[in-house]
Amino acid sequence: MHELSIVQALIEEVQKQVEAAGCQGRVVKLRLQIGRFSGVAVEAFRFAFEMTRPGTPLADAELEIEEPAAQCVCQTCARCSPVEELVLACPYCGSPEIRLEGGQDLILESIELEDATSLEATSCEKPETPGAEKSGGTDADRTPLPPEGRTDRNPPPN
Numbered sequence: 001m002h003e004l005s006i007v008q009a010l011i012e013e014v015q016k017q018v019e020a021a022g023c024q025g026r027v028v029k030l031r032l033q034i035g036r037f038s039g040v041a042v043e044a045f046r047f048a049f050e051m052t053r054p055g056t057p058l059a060d061a062e063l064e065i066e067e068p069a070a071q072c073v074c075q076t077c078a079r080c081s082p083v084e085e086l087v088l089a090c091p092y093c094g095s096p097e098i099r100l101e102g103g104q105d106l107i108l109e110s111i112e113l114e115d116a117t118s119l120e121a122t123s124c125e126k127p128e129t130p131g132a133e134k135s136g137g138t139d140a141d142r143t144p145l146p147p148e149g150r151t152d153r154n155p156p157p158n
């Protein structure tokens with residue numbers, strides 16, 4: 001599972017960027033693009049992320065993954081068409097002279113820090129006291145929230 005090494009590299013990269021920004025807050029949200037042809041399986045990636053993140057600033061981060069489609073660019077009819085899976089011929093004219101563009105990268109889109117908001121309000125006040133480390137492992141009563149906001153179904157007119 002090469003997703004694990006990708007996740008490790010990603011987490012390192014995020015930590016680097018957070019440090020470079022001069023922040024130390026935890027990451028609350030991470031947005032990524034994983035192209036459909038990047039060779040990264042999103043499921044495996046999420047799994048590897050869950051395994052890797054404890055103890056990192058990303059421990060509680062929400063992971064948002066977009067999977068952008070690629071473009072099939074036809075050399076014969078010059079049309080572009082978005083493709084969701086690998087194609088061997090142009091969907092319009094059937095020519096095999098195609099090039100696939102995009103969808104091959106894993107892009108770190110944005111990192112949202114917990115710090116960012118408190119950075120404006122107070123001047124980077126750290127709630128934790130040095131020396132007194134929290135003993136972890138007592139947050140078992142945290143339950144994941146069900147996804148909401150998808151209840152926009154209209155009742156049928158009658």
Ligand SMILES: [Zn+2]
Binds near residue numbers: 077092093095
């Ligand atoms: Zn074509």
